[in-house]
Amino acid sequence: MIFRQLFDATSSTYSYLLGDSGEALLIDPVYEQAPRDMALLKELGLWLVATLDTHVHADHVTGAWRLRQRCGSRIALSAATEAVGVDQPLRHGDPIKFGQRSLNVRATPGHTSGCLTYVLDDESMAFTGDSLLIRGCGRTDFQGGSPEQLFTSVREQILTLPTHCLLYPAHDYRGITVSTVAEEKRFNPRLGGDADIGDFVGHMNNLNLPHPKLMAVAVPANLRCGQPEGDTPLPETPDWAPLTLRFSGVWEIEPIALFEHAADVQIVDVREAPEFIDKLGHLPDARLIPLSQLMARQTELDPARPVVAVCRSGIRSAQACVLLSKAGFEKVANLAGGMLRWKIEALPVAPGSV
Structure with a gap:
């Protein structure tokens, strides 16, 4: 299996490319990084089957629509989001196949009401979006978030995976790339160790964070799977400089x-x-x-x-x-x-x- 972890410095977003037998999935693509992603697919000889978003992001616009325009890939997203333009609405337990491999969908709401975690078929790695970050988790104060729901989601759907399972989040702001179930169970200050739901809810309800700067743009755009407003087609890439x-x-x-x-x-x-x-x-x-x-x-x-x-x-x-x-x-x-x-x-x- 081919696996690549990609990074967008502007939003500190990780995207993940998985490939097998010539087919590929791309998790949490970023709109501006579509040319990079298409170039990598071409170099690796992969056909993009589908893009998967872990949730409706508030800090960047997804590249799902743009990649579908260029590659013909399906757009897969939680059915709970009720987003426009989704080709494959996802629910808990759904498999997503690529080549001879597959990801299994686990519903992990709490950061938002439509959060999903994608688990590789052999449970050796999982892509947790913002539900579980490395030594942290996503906020729970907008888009139908709920600290009680997130605590249950992480404890029952993610931290029950094998202890050696590698955990890949949607973001990291310190440059850390991967964790494991064992590490997060032991060291995550919000959700690991002896933390109980009362500790967690009390902490999350008092974060008092400002809303993401791009939220007013990103959320409506991502509810259209990244399609700009109107029917304007994607422009051809200029050739006079790398843009x-x-x-x-x-x-x-x-x-x-x-x-x-x-x-x-x-x-x-x-x-x-x-x-x-x-x-x-x-x-x-x-x-x-x-x-x-x-x-x-x-x-x-x-x-x-x-x-x-x-x-x-x-x-x-x-x-x-x-x-x-x-x-x-x-x-x-x-x-x-x-x-x-x-x-x-x-x-x-x-x-x-x-």
């Missing part, structure tokens, strides 16, 4: 990729004039056109050449990309993370910048 398509529809370029392709593009800095020479500086050869002036000065740009928009963090420049695209510019991308990312990666700024 990533964000769920918003804006193409992004990573700082190192822009550094390598800078001579071939027009770089437009859409900050205000004082920011152009502040401590972050500006990119070599960047042209300052503040966002408020962009439409009035668009004739200063060559629509036949690619344009990369830049700002402090990538927010204003994303809007600039939308405006330029609507104005007829076909080759437009946003600098991911803006000047903040550029500075963090220690890439050069123009001489004379502060």
